[in-house]
Amino acid sequence: MMIDKKIAELLLKPTVPKELPNKLHLNWKKKLEEDRCKRKNQQWKIGYSLAASIFIAVLSFTYWHSLPPNLITLAYSDIQKDSYLNNGLSNEVVNWFETNGLSFPSKTMKIKMSKFCKLDEYKAIHIRVLGEYTGEVDIFLSNINFSTLSDKTSGRIKNKNWRIISNKEKADAILVYGDDMKEKSVEKLMKKILNV
Amino acid sequence: MWKKKSREKKFSLWINSHHGAMYKHALWMTGNRDIATDLVQEAYYQAWNSIGTLKDDAYALSWLLSILRRCSYREYQTKIKDKQITTQLNIIETQKTKLEQYEIIDLEQAIQTLSKNHREILLLHYLHGFSYDEISKQLNIPTGTVMSRLSRAKDMLKKHFQVLT
Numbered sequence: 055m056m057i058d059k060k061i062a063e064l065l066l067k068p069t070v071p072k073e074l075p076n077k078l079h080l081n082w083k084k085k086l087e088e089d090r091c092k093r094k095n096q097q098w099k100i101g102y103s104l105a106a107s108i109f110i111a112v113l114s115f116t117y118w119h120s121l122p123p124n125l126i127t128l129a130y131s132d133i134q135k136d137s138y139l140n141n142g143l144s145n146e147v148v149n150w151f152e153t154n155g156l157s158f159p160s161k162t163m164k165i166k167m168s169k170f171c172k173l174d175e176y177k178a179i180h181i182r183v184l185g186e187y188t189g190e191v192d193i194f195l196s197n198i199n200f201s202t203l204s205d206k207t208s209g210r211i212k213n214k215n216w217r218i219i220s221n222k223e224k225a226d227a228i229l230v231y232g233d234d235m236k237e238k239s240v241e242k243l244m245k246k247i248l249n250v
Numbered sequence: 251m252w253k254k255k256s257r258e259k260k261f262s263l264w265i266n267s268h269h270g271a272m273y274k275h276a277l278w279m280t281g282n283r284d285i286a287t288d289l290v291q292e293a294y295y296q297a298w299n300s301i302g303t304l305k306d307d308a309y310a311l312s313w314l315l316s317i318l319r320r321c322s323y324r325e326y327q328t329k330i331k332d333k334q335i336t337t338q339l340n341i342i343e344t345q346k347t348k349l350e351q352y353e354i355i356d357l358e359q360a361i362q363t364l365s366k367n368h369r370e371i372l373l374l375h376y377l378h379g380f381s382y383d384e385i386s387k388q389l390n391i392p393t394g395t396v397m398s399r400l401s402r403a404k405d406m407l408k409k410h411f412q413v414l415t
Binding site for chain 2: 058066082
């Protein structure tokens, strides 16, 4: 019993450095401050990454939204494929025009080429008409209602303009033309063909 | 926010109330004041980092001591190699009387002869007043082992004191 008491007493004897609690408090406060800074930095980092993600999302959406519809892309590649075709107006195309009650362009606007083509799964007539003065316009005509296949009716593809024009009673048309083709000529042409 | 504040308040309280016990434990374990101070600082640092792991505030001291134990095994091993100064001179305190100083030197000499395991149990029982069961839970060893180790440690100290007297 005596030895127990003695051991306990002696173990408690050493004095604790007076500065120890202050040191511990200071260290801890420093650590708290560091943690706070770290948290703040982390919040900034999260904020930045969030802003960056939103920015990228907006950018992607804008880019995606600015892309022409698939139908227009297909029409553009058909134009590229047959850029050297110069067959004038074919009899089959004449028949199709007549069957669908469409008129031919005025004599001042020459039909450079005409053919049947397929845009995706839709059958269409592709004609290339020279402008009255400059430029040319590629017209894709079909009984398919093009305007219901795309949520946009006009835009740009590469260096050309595109438009979808509809005449529910007759046919729909996709027009692709360069900047050298006057808008007035295009409107005049469509008025003549589709009566719109 | 409230939880964080209360946690800080609690931790501050633990510094004030347990630093003495922690320091004495580290001092008797290492026999060196500088190393003991470093260990206590390290232990409190680690404790703040893992404060979420303490389930019951009533066991704060046991929890702090377990962290100190981990730190001492890790830190002490490296520091002791560098310093090589674990002599009784490190425990002598000038403000004590000559008799007290000799008694402390004697005890330190005796404690240094004990193995780490025996020393740990001796300190938990005599310095902190933990029961056999509490020590058994803290060190994760059977109560019987605690009792036998404590008894052996006490015998060794007794022998040491007998030789001295």
